Amino acid sequence: MFHVEVNSFGRRRCHSVFRYPHALAQVTASVVHHGERQQLVFQCEKARISAPFSVDAAVSKSNGFPEKNEALEKAITACYDGYEEVPYTAHVGQIHDVLQAIAQGVAPAVTGEDGRRTIELITGIYESGSLGKTVRFPLQRDDPFYTVQGIMAAAPHYYQKQTSVTNFANEEITTGSDYGK
Numbered sequence: 001m002f003h004v005e006v007n008s009f010g011r012r013r014c015h016s017v018f019r020y021p022h023a024l025a026q027v028t029a030s031v032v033h034h035g036e037r038q039q040l041v042f043q044c045e046k047a048r049i050s051a052p053f054s055v056d057a058a059v060s061k062s063n064g065f066p067e068k069n070e071a072l073e074k075a076i077t078a079c080y081d082g083y084e085e086v087p088y089t090a091h092v093g094q095i096h097d098v099l100q101a102i103a104q105g106v107a108p109a110v111t112g113e114d115g116r117r118t119i120e121l122i123t124g125i126y127e128s129g130s131l132g133k134t135v136r137f138p139l140q141r142d143d144p145f146y147t148v149q150g151i152m153a154a155a156p157h158y159y160q161k162q163t164s165v166t167n168f169a170n171e172e173i174t175t176g177s178d179y180g181k
Helices: 070-081 090-104 112-131 148-154
Strands: 005-009 013-020 023-030 040-043 047-051 054-060 066-068
Touching: 013 112, 047 070, 054 070, 112 148
Parallel strands: none
Antiparallel strands: 005 013, 013 023, 040 047, 047 054, 054 066
16 A cells, blocks of 8 residues: 555646655646657756656755756766666567566566556546545545546546547648657
């Protein structure tokens, strides 16, 4: 079990703040994000680390302004560079990992329980943002967002489809970051 609570706010951009026993985390998700830049950013005590990989480290000068900590940046980069390149990524990588785990008789890198927790966390963000309330985890069975039917009944519908395209002869459909396809 994990014990965390989330407060979410915003309409087109959702800012969620998670309170853990000894830490805070923030997730920002947007349905209107120009360029669809996707990244994970970890603001830690001594450095900012991002995926795709980048690192920024600083220390405070006596006047409170930051000063670049190149030694720490180099140490973190060396640690990152020490990891082996994975042969597959995205869904192919996940399927490969599960097949390797079965073949070797070990647990996969991400378990079914990890997946359930991820869905529960995303659901909690929707619930907090939709109802404007703090959500505590784990979600209980009587929570209105515990089932798909409950989510559909309780979640606001921001967009209503107004038109349909019936002829794509002169149009291309893009998905995700594949603007060129």
